[in-house]
Amino acid sequence: MQRKTYTFSEKKTIYYFNAEFSLLDQLVDPVKTVIVTDENIFNAHWRKLKGWKTIVLQPGEENKIQSTVDSIIQQLIDFGADRKTYLLGLGGGVVTDITGYAASIYMRGIKFGFVPVSLLAMVDASIGGKNGIDVGPYKNLAGTIRQPEFLIYDSSFLKSLPQAEWVNGFAEIIKHACIKDARLFKELEENSIKVYKNDKDALSKLVQKNAMIKSKVVMADEFEQGERKLLNFGHTWGHVIETNYSLPHGHAVSIGIAMACRISEQLTGFKQTKRVTDLLEEYGLPVEMEVNKKMVFEVLKMDKKKVNTSMNYVLLNDIGKAVIKSIPLEKLEVLVNNN
Numbered sequence: 646m647q648r649k650t651y652t653f654s655e656k657k658t659i660y661y662f663n664a665e666f667s668l669l670d671q672l673v674d675p676v677k678t679v680i681v682t683d684e685n686i687f688n689a690h691w692r693k694l695k696g697w698k699t700i701v702l703q704p705g706e707e708n709k710i711q712s713t714v715d716s717i718i719q720q721l722i723d724f725g726a727d728r729k730t731y732l733l734g735l736g737g738g739v740v741t742d743i744t745g746y747a748a749s750i751y752m753r754g755i756k757f758g759f760v761p762v763s764l765l766a767m768v769d770a771s772i773g774g775k776n777g778i779d780v781g782p783y784k785n786l787a788g789t790i791r792q793p794e795f796l797i798y799d800s801s802f803l804k805s806l807p808q809a810e811w812v813n814g815f816a817e818i819i820k821h822a823c824i825k826d827a828r829l830f831k832e833l834e835e836n837s838i839k840v841y842k843n844d845k846d847a848l849s850k851l852v853q854k855n856a857m858i859k860s861k862v863v864m865a866d867e868f869e870q871g872e873r874k875l876l877n878f879g880h881t882w883g884h885v886i887e888t889n890y891s892l893p894h895g896h897a898v899s900i901g902i903a904m905a906c907r908i909s910e911q912l913t914g915f916k917q918t919k920r921v922t923d924l925l926e927e928y929g930l931p932v933e934m935e936v937n938k939k940m941v942f943e944v945l946k947m948d949k950k951k952v953n954t955s956m957n958y959v960l961l962n963d964i965g966k967a968v969i970k971s972i973p974l975e976k977l978e979v980l981v982n983n984n
């Protein structure tokens with residue numbers, strides 16, 4: 646096991662890499678702890694949860710909503726939870742987002758920790774303190790920024806992760822490589838999902854490296870004034886097509902990354918779009934999709950990254966070197982139509 650501490654503005658979060666779930670016994674008092682998980686994870690791993698008070702949610706993004714938070718709060722009341730109760734989110738990004746949010750508001754805030762068990766939650770969603778829920782068509786509209794006390798990484802949970810979710814997780818890993826780490830990009834080119842699935846050591850190094858990339862970006866800019874915006878690479882276009890065409894998050898981000906690369910070619914002189922799209926495809930991700938560009942652009946204009954009549958778009962100068970460019974909306978519309 647490797648223990649690392651990252652310091653955020655409000656607290657230190659301890660990451661236990663290469664750890665086992667049983668470590669939890671030493672970190673929290675089981676009597677004062679409630680675990681939140683979802684049905685898929687509970688069905689696959691219920692033996693590990695024997696003896697723990699557990700709240701089991703319906704899986705899926707469609708349940709990352711206020712009524713699920715209300716039901717968590719009601720079950721906490723039923724368990725007699727008080728200010729000393731610890732909430733533990735054991736799950737993918739939906740569970741960790743909603744657990745962090747419920748913990749932030751129950752009795753004005755109780756402590757919480759995460760055991761991320763999807764690849765995406767391990768390298769991205771459980772890190773950085775953004776917790777929240779969707780409201781109608783708006784993703785992550787209501788939420789808080791509050792850091793967990795600890796993260797436990799136990800790769801044995803990944804045995805039950807569906808193949809499609811491995812692919813989704815790799816979209817964020819490739820994103821990290823594109824914006825921050827050319828060496829990681831090369832490593833990914835030399836390997837494949839199959840290699841990582843069969844090599845526990847390579848997988849845990851990959852997970853740790855990506856958790857560190859995200860943590861460092863967040864530490865540098867916890868409240869998203871600058872550096873943290875780089876994590877939105879591929880997400881501007883991605884979010885719009887994800888919502889409007891019901892695509893899996895990783896697929897939408899992948900198509901968004903390809904679009905951002907093509908726009909980069911015209912605005913920064915970036916020349917490696919093919920290398921990026923080849924890598925995405927190698928990991929089972931789509932890079933193109935027929936969309937109604939006019940409609941998508943109309944929705945895009947509502948994005949949080951719009952400032953007056955321009956949009957802050959994350960582009961690449963090179964692999965491993967991202968940059969934020971303010972693009973006037975009329976120019977962006979032309980770029981989108983031509984790409």
Ligand SMILES: NC(=O)c1ccc[n+]([C@@H]2O[C@H](COP(=O)([O-])OP(=O)(O)OC[C@H]3O[C@@H](n4cnc5c(N)ncnc54)[C@H](O)[C@@H]3O)[C@@H](O)[C@H]2O)c1
Pocket residue numbers: 683684685686689704705706709736737738739740742762763764765766769770771772773774775776785802803804805806807810813894
């Ligand atoms: N807070 C953040 O900074 C942040 C960052 C990125 C993404 N997110 C959020 O994360 C969510 C996506 O996360 P996700 O892809 O993990 O989605 P998810 O939690 O919905 O998990 C995907 C599916 O895989 C199943 N699953 C997960 N782990 C499993 C396991 N070990 N065994 C068997 N089944 C398993 C889940 O039940 C679900 O059906 C989105 O809501 C997104 O907004 C948050």
